[in-house]
Amino acid sequence: MGVDFNLPQTPLEQLLAPFDGRADIYPKDFISRRQAMDGVIQNALNTLCSYANSQRPGANIICSTQRSAAKLFQKGIVGLAEQYNQLYNKYQSLINQCLDPKRPMLGVTDKVVKRDNYALHLRSVVGGLNPLNADLRTILVQGQTSIHHLAQGFAIAEYMIAQQLSSSVMLDAGTFTSGLNLEGIPVSSWPTDEHYGSAALSLLINSFRARALSACLYELITVLKRSNMFEETVIHIGSEFSRIPDLVGSGSGHGWKGNVISILSGAISKPEVIGNIHLSQKINTTTGIVEGGTWGESAEGTIDGAKAHIGIGHATSTVAQLLRVSHPLNNNGPLAVESQSGKITLTTDKAKNL
Amino acid sequence: MKISVHFFRKLNLQVLICYGWIPLLIQCAPAHLDFKTNGTQPLAVTGEDNPNLDPNHQDTNRGYGSPHARESLDVPFHFMDRYSYADALIQIFGSSANAAATTVTKQVATFGGPCDPYIDNDCPSMSLSQAPLVPNDTTGREAYRIRTCNLIAGNDQAIQQAIRNSNSSINISKLPLPGDRELKLIYQQFYPGVTLPEPILMELKKVVHQVNQNKWPPLEAWRFIYLTICLGPDWQIV
Numbered sequence: 001m002g003v004d005f006n007l008p009q010t011p012l013e014q015l016l017a018p019f020d021g022r023a024d025i026y027p028k029d030f031i032s033r034r035q036a037m038d039g040v041i042q043n044a045l046n047t048l049c050s051y052a053n054s055q056r057p058g059a060n061i062i063c064s065t066q067r068s069a070a071k072l073f074q075k076g077i078v079g080l081a082e083q084y085n086q087l088y089n090k091y092q093s094l095i096n097q098c099l100d101p102k103r104p105m106l107g108v109t110d111k112v113v114k115r116d117n118y119a120l121h122l123r124s125v126v127g128g129l130n131p132l133n134a135d136l137r138t139i140l141v142q143g144q145t146s147i148h149h150l151a152q153g154f155a156i157a158e159y160m161i162a163q164q165l166s167s168s169v170m171l172d173a174g175t176f177t178s179g180l181n182l183e184g185i186p187v188s189s190w191p192t193d194e195h196y197g198s199a200a201l202s203l204l205i206n207s208f209r210a211r212a213l214s215a216c217l218y219e220l221i222t223v224l225k226r227s228n229m230f231e232e233t234v235i236h237i238g239s240e241f242s243r244i245p246d247l248v249g250s251g252s253g254h255g256w257k258g259n260v261i262s263i264l265s266g267a268i269s270k271p272e273v274i275g276n277i278h279l280s281q282k283i284n285t286t287t288g289i290v291e292g293g294t295w296g297e298s299a300e301g302t303i304d305g306a307k308a309h310i311g312i313g314h315a316t317s318t319v320a321q322l323l324r325v326s327h328p329l330n331n332n333g334p335l336a337v338e339s340q341s342g343k344i345t346l347t348t349d350k351a352k353n354l
Numbered sequence: 355m356k357i358s359v360h361f362f363r364k365l366n367l368q369v370l371i372c373y374g375w376i377p378l379l380i381q382c383a384p385a386h387l388d389f390k391t392n393g394t395q396p397l398a399v400t401g402e403d404n405p406n407l408d409p410n411h412q413d414t415n416r417g418y419g420s421p422h423a424r425e426s427l428d429v430p431f432h433f434m435d436r437y438s439y440a441d442a443l444i445q446i447f448g449s450s451a452n453a454a455a456t457t458v459t460k461q462v463a464t465f466g467g468p469c470d471p472y473i474d475n476d477c478p479s480m481s482l483s484q485a486p487l488v489p490n491d492t493t494g495r496e497a498y499r500i501r502t503c504n505l506i507a508g509n510d511q512a513i514q515q516a517i518r519n520s521n522s523s524i525n526i527s528k529l530p531l532p533g534d535r536e537l538k539l540i541y542q543q544f545y546p547g548v549t550l551p552e553p554i555l556m557e558l559k560k561v562v563h564q565v566n567q568n569k570w571p572p573l574e575a576w577r578f579i580y581l582t583i584c585l586g587p588d589w590q591i592v
Contacts, residue, residue: 018494018495018498021501024504033578037561041581043557047554048582048588049587055588063587066499073497235359
C-alpha cells in the first residue's frame, strides 16, 4: 500500500487503513449473527486451510496471514492522527535542534567554510550553478532546514514497532535536505548527487544530517529499551555503496569497493568495528581519480578462518543471523553469531588498516 | 541510506527474506504489509506476527527486485491481481458486489496490477504504475479480503444473485436450506471444476446446521456458507 505524504491522512492512518473497518456499513443483525457463527465458520475455515495446504503446500501461510489481519482488527485502531502527530513532532523537534547551525560541530562548523568553485550539479541546468554563500555554513537556516520524511519515518517506526503492530519497518534516512539557503540558486533543497557538489558542501550537509539521524535513532532506541524490546530488535543502517572522493575536491564518485553499514541491537553487548580497509593510495592516471586511500576501500580479512573481503553478502547474512532466520547466501557467512546463551560473538577479526 | 528496524528475533522461526532494490537492505517479511512512500523512498512494514506458526513449514515465498515492483521469481503462488479478484467477485455475486469489488480495485499496491498513468484517475500515485504484477499475500490484502467478504455476505441482493448464479432453478422466495448438492455448487463457483472435498462438505454442513439451530431464516445459512468459502485461502490463487 502506498504512503503518500501529500494526502490529508497521516501515514499511520494510510498504513493501517486496511484494518479500519469502521466505515463499513452492515445491515442490522449481520454483525451479531456473524459473531454468533464465528466458531463454526472458523472450524470450516481451518478445514479449508488444511485441504488447501494438502493440495498446494505452503497455502497455510495465507490462513496465518489472515489470522494476523484479524488480530489487527481486534486491536481497534483509533486516535491514530493524534498519536502520529505527537511522535512526528517529537522527532521533528530533535531534527530541528540537530540542524541548527548555531549548535557547534567540532571540525565542521567551528571555522568559516569558504565556498569553492565547484558548481552544484542541478539536473535541469547544464553546467550547474554555484552557490554564492561566502560562508557555506549559512546554507543551513535555523528552523527552516529539514530533512524530507525523516521525522515521518521514525514516527511510523516507533508506533508500528512499539505497539507491536509490525515486526519490521524500513524507512528512508532522508534523501533530500530542504529549506536550505543556497544563495543564487533557485531551489531550497539539496540538489546534487554529490558527484560535482563540492566535497566541502557534502561534508557540511551530511554531517548535520548524520547528527539528526543519530538523535532520532537514539530516541527510538531509548523507547525500545524502555519497553524491553531493544534486546530483540535489530536496526540495520546501510546504503548501496560508499563514496570515493575525487582528486580535486569537486565531489565524490560511487565507492563500489567500500561500504559502511551499522547494526544496532540490544543483543550486541559493546561497540565493535569490523572489516579491514586499505590505507594505500592509488591514483588512476587516466581519470585522475583516487581509487584507494583511506576512504574505506575494503581490504582482505579473515572470516571464519578463511581469507575474504567483507561484502554485502556477509552483511545480509549477519542481519539474518541476528534475526535468527536462515540466511540465503551460503557462500557469504555471517560476521557475528549468537551462542546458546544469547551472546553475540564475531566470526571475523576486529578492523585493521592495511 | 535506508534503515530497517526488525523486531522478531524472539520468534525464532524461519521467515522469508526478500531483497530491496539495494541488496544490502534485506527485509525479513513474515506476513508482510508492503508499503512505500509516494516518491522514491521505499518503506515496508511487515505483518504483526510470523505466518509460519507451523515449525515444520518452509516458507519459500521470496520477493525480489525493487520494492516498487515486488514481482517475485519463485513465489509459490500467483495470486489474483485486483482486477481478476474483483471480476471473480462480480461473476459470483453479480453487480450488487460492485461496491465491494471497487474497494479491491482501488488497492493497487495491496492487490497488485499496476495502474495506468494514461487513464484518468487510475493512478492515485505515479509510483503505483510500478505496483507488482504478481502480488504477494499480505496482512493488508487479507484484511481487505475479510472486509470485502463480510460486506458482500451482509448484502442480501448479492447473496441472492449468487444463489441464482449457482442454480438457476432455485426459488429465491421459498429458499430451502442448502443441501449437499447446493453446497457443492457453491463451492464450484469459487473453485470451478473442483469437486467439493468430503471434509470441507462436513464442515459446511455444520455451518448450515448451526443456522438451523439458531432458527434463523434459510437465507442466513446461504449467507454464512458464502462468507466461509469467500474467506477461504486458495480460490484467489490463479
